[in-house]
Amino acid sequence: MIKKFISYYRPYKKLFLLDFICAVIAAFLEIGFPVIVNKVIREYIPQKELVLVITAIIALLGFYLMSALLQYIVTYFGHKLGHLIERDLRKDLFKHLTEQPFAFYDDRKTGELMSRITTDLFEIGEVAHHGPEDIFISISTLIATFVLMYLVNPYLALITIALVPVISALIIYFNKKMIKVNKRIYNRLADFNSGLENTISGIRVVKAFSNETFEQDKFEKLNEGYKDAKLEFYQVMGLSHTTNHFLMKLLSLVALLLSSYFFIKGYITDYSDIIYFILLTNVLIRPIEKMNAVIESYPKGIAGFKRYLELMHIKPTIVDSEHATELTVVNGEVEYKNVSFSYGDDKHVLSNISFKIQAGQTVAFVGPSGAGKTTLCNLLPRFYDIDKGDILIDGKSIQSVTLSSLKENIGMVQQEVFLFNGTVRENILYGKLNATDDEINEALKLAQLDEVIANMKDGIHTIIGYRGIKLSGGQRQRLAIARMFLKNPPILILDEATSALDTKTESDIQASLEKLSKGRTTLVIAHRLTTIKNADKIFVVTQDGIFEEGTHEELLSKKGLYASLYQEQFQSI
Structure with a gap:
């Protein structure tokens, strides 16, 4: 996991080095403060060297100004580094999600995936920025401060530094606890986002059934669950902060007690060493405080990164084969050979289906709901992969051609229309991103939509709202x-x-x-049988497979299932 995390630093080596070096220099400037103060107290003041005192103060001022500049660089460029890494993680995850097949989304909630690509990655940027430098600076500062304390008095330094492992052990303990709690928080947040997205996107259904109170109660449970997880985290964080704060104050008291004792007993002969040692103790506290700050962001970032890796490790099940070729100059001959398919369970939706469609033919699939008509067509552009058999286009297996070229040669209008929250023009352009205005206008005309658009206030640039809510059902279709x-x-x-x-x-x-179907291969799924009278061939699909096939007239003459379905519809009109 760490190796993968480090790989995201590679494109930003220079930025990382700038941030890291400036942070290290700023940290060591902090150590310079007690050293200079000790010099002033020990030598310049007793000798009444006012000029040297002022020189030392000017030097300290220079240190502070340089430290302020370095802090700006660390704050801005460091956070820039963290955000760039967060951006790259989000870009990779989004790309990974768009490459997943339909089956991936069948078992996952939209709100959960949104949470993974947004909330989970927020804290990773902070860890990417603060993690490496804070850990390195803390360790380096501890070592440097210990060396200076050791020069004052070895025994005093060793006794004082002995408390650091105790504090470090507590940091590690609370860190592990907070990682576990944070994972629960992210899971609860994913459920929270999923429930919220579900309710808001279906608000019209909620209101139509007057189920506002039901949804409010359901949301309240999700909200409370998220709250409980957050409070558990804050409880652990509170214990961590309280314990570490007390131990750090205790460290100062121990330093004061021990240095006073050593002076009284004569182990330290210069009282200025007491002041110097206490100043060094205060410097020693800062890297511990820095580690305590890391404890807040690190568990969140690591928990988020673990969830990020969980998704990234799910490989797309439908990909180009190693020797896939482009599907070009398509005539449109389609053949299904002994095709079987199931949605991951033992029950096959389709079993040993075989048929052939000649190039340019219009074929229709009819039959009862749940027989597998839509599934049958979804297999052609490889929205799902077949379990057995083969599907051919112009004699080429769809498994042997690239997914992009396969889908470029297949157009699909589904029963459930999805439109993006944008303009009419933007939604039409999704069919051909580089289309000209003339091509767009011709498409509108063919779809009998040109007059409707002309009567809109903003014409083709009209915003259609969430999923085209401002359009009627027929206009969306x-x-x-x-x-x-x-x-x-x-x-x-x-x-x-x-x-x-x-x-x-x-x-x-x-x-x-x-008119459009002339010279093209068209697969039609229809319940209104009157719309497919002119189809070149009609397949009657049941749960047992293709039950009947033929033209409209041939099937009516057989007086079988198709004739029965047609008669039922005719009588209901």
Whole structure:
């Protein structure tokens, strides 16, 4: 873990050295204060050398000014170093998360992942800045101060320094306790963020069912759990601070008692040595206080970094094969060969599915809910990887081509439309980031959205709100369709693409989709069977696999499951 943490310093070696060297110099300037004061008290004042006293004071002033400058460098550039490392950690984690397949997100809460990429990394920057320099400075200052104390009186120095291991042991003890507590805090905070994100994103459902009180009670439990974990941390921190504070004051008292005793007994002959020794004791306390400050940030940072590594160690299960090639010049022939798939349990959603779609054909998948129609289509762009069998595009296994080129050649409009909180233009551009205005306008026209946009106050630059809340359901669906028109891929997957549209708009969009489908391979998942009458082939999917296949007329003539489903819908109209 430490080796991995240190690797994040490499790009900022110069910045780290600047911060580290300045911090060390500033620390040793602190030791210079008792040395100069001892010189003044021991020699200059008894000899009434006022000029030398003033010279020493000017030297001390210079020390303080230099120390102030060094403290600025350490504060600004040190925190800059810490933040840059925090930024890099966040960038790596975000990249890692975007490379994970759908299955990764199926079992995780959005709020928890947000907590991992934000809160968990806040304290790591502080540890990155203060950790190495504070530990080094504390040890160096302790050694240097001990040497100066030893020169005053070896026995006095040894007796005084004996308390340091006791304080250090307590620091280590409380440090371990706080790491454990901090891990619980991060877990509680992840639950807290997840619950909060869930409630706020679903606030319309909450209010529609008048469940505000239920959500408030649920939030109260999460809030209390987080509070309890924080209070436990503060309790441990309070015990740590109190104990260390008492021991450090005790250190000063021990130094005063022992130095006085040694002077009275004649082991120390110069009273100025008593003052010098007490001043050195105060310097000795500072690295201990610094270690005590580290104890607050270190457990938080380490707990956060451990959780960061937990996520980073989860390797993406769907990646390019070693010899993956680009999928180019796609005609659109699709073939499923004995495909089996399950969502990680023993029950297979799909078992030994085989069929072939000719390039340019429009095929439809119909059947009862839960039969695996959407799953079947999600396997084509490798949102999930199959357990057995193979899927081919133009005779090439999708496992043998790069993921990026595979997805570039497949366009998908899903039943549940997701729009980003931005403008109409930004959402459409997601289909083709470098699209021209003419291409955007053509996509809007094909999706029957141009007139709607023209009537908006800000036109294509209208902010649509969180998940497109300012648009109607039909407008959201058409915006997603426009995004797919702009991408213009050779293979299309339409998962209930017109489900949220009124009859008139659905008819218009259906005509546009049929026009777009000419010369392209299109996979349609539909519950409204009237929308797929013109499909080249229809597959009736059940939990047992593909139950029937054929054209609309062929399936009706068979008077099987498709005919039954069609008759039910026809009678309900």
